Amino acid sequence: MINKEKKLMNIEKTEKNIDKNNTSVVGINEKKTARQKKQKDLIRTRHISQTHFIAIGFLLMILLGGFLLMLPISSRDRTWTDPLSALFTATSTSCVTGLAVVDTYSHWSLFGQVVLLILIQIGGLGFITIGVGFSMVFRRHIGLRQRDLLKESVNAFEIGGIIKLWKNIFYGTLIFEGLGAIILAFRFIPEYGILRGIWYSIFHSISAFCNAGFDLFGQKGKYSSFSYYVSDPLVNIVLCLLIIIGGLGFVVWKDIVANGFHFKKYSLHTKLVIVINTFLIIGGAVMLFISEYGNTIAGFDMKTKILASVFGSVTTRTAGFNTVDTAALTPGSKLITMILMFIGGSPGSTAGGIKTTTIAVILISVLSNLKNQSGANVFKRRVSDDVVSKAYQVFMLNLTLALFAMAMILLTSSLKFDDVLFEVISAVSTVGMTTGITRDLNTFGRIMIMLLMYAGRIGSMTFALSLINPNKKQPVAFPVEKITIG
16 A cells, blocks of 8 residues: 555656646747747838838938038049038939039039949939849849849839849840940040040930939030030930930830830830830920920021920930020920920839829820720720729829929929929929029928939839838728719
8 A cells, every 4th residue: 555655646746747847848938939929020020111122222322422422532623512412412313313503514523423423323223223233243142032122123013034134124224325325425535535535425325324314514514414416416316315215114125125126016014105105205396396496496407406306305204404495495395394204204214203104094094984994995905903093193192292392492482483393393203404493492492302303213102102101901991982073
């Protein structure tokens, strides 16, 4: 009996130890699980969305560019540039706009001009595209995260084949900018000498392709842009082609390379881009020719009048160069210019504006509704409701940003209504054309224009989403109630 009791006591003691050990193991596992969950939650909170990443990236690039332009080595007279002017210029170059508070040639040294050109090139192609390029040069692995960011940056449809698209962008940019510089050299080298002629050719080829609008002709006259070449066919044609090609969009490049000039084989996106671009360029040129016939182009021969009208139509899309005095345009021409600026180029390109496809989708949607058709239909295809909704959002966001900034500037200055309206549309569309009030803006006005340029370059949708949490969904669906429209 005694031995049995001892055995029972030993068994109970062993069971207690096992339970204690099990409890300890469970406790450790629970703590480990809780710790891992906490780490995941922390990572999730620190995770930066694509929109935030692009917005922060451009902001950091602007701040770095502003710092470099402040330095005495960046100015021609080797003095410090005031922070606001340096930051404004860095914003304008990074956002490939072209608005300037100081003359590019007379204020910036060669070092400063090189900084401007680097910012223009990065801003035109996008810092994500440049970053992926460096990764490929150093043979680093391009992960899914980088590929997804690149897809978002160039507005590609899918992540598959994105590296091949990047190669097309890289080689295409190199070829077009290189050819542009070589052809422009035939004009600039005889006029400015070998070294300066080569530099001018490279600078203006990149500036045109990236739709930046910065020029180095301040020695002929401050803020004169290409007005001294208004009758030069070579300069006009080369710049127009660079602006148009840069503004088509990288996805359109891919489609044209794959299908040649067979229009029927193109995707719906490419078809809309080509049709709208052609219509806007020709239509804009005709309207400017009629409106300015007795005004800014009155003293020119017919060839120069046509060149000036075509260049005026192309540069508003959103290069920012000019061959005639923008401030001297008729009210009708200014209105035409503002409409063309607001529309801008195409998605995934170096151009700004609400984009050609946005205005195309809105027009298609309106016409389809008037015809009582089911959905927005064009070229025997239906545009998805999500795309239609996004088009209206982009239109309203850009318009709201421009009108809000205009109201703020008018309230804090004595500038003219039409000049301010022209300036804010030029800024939010990253065009760079101006009636001459950029230098007259006060500190608040310059800050507002900088914000518009920044929002216009990263995209109004990206700008809006970077200020809110796009992943936060409405927990409930509210009841529907009718509203009378029209």
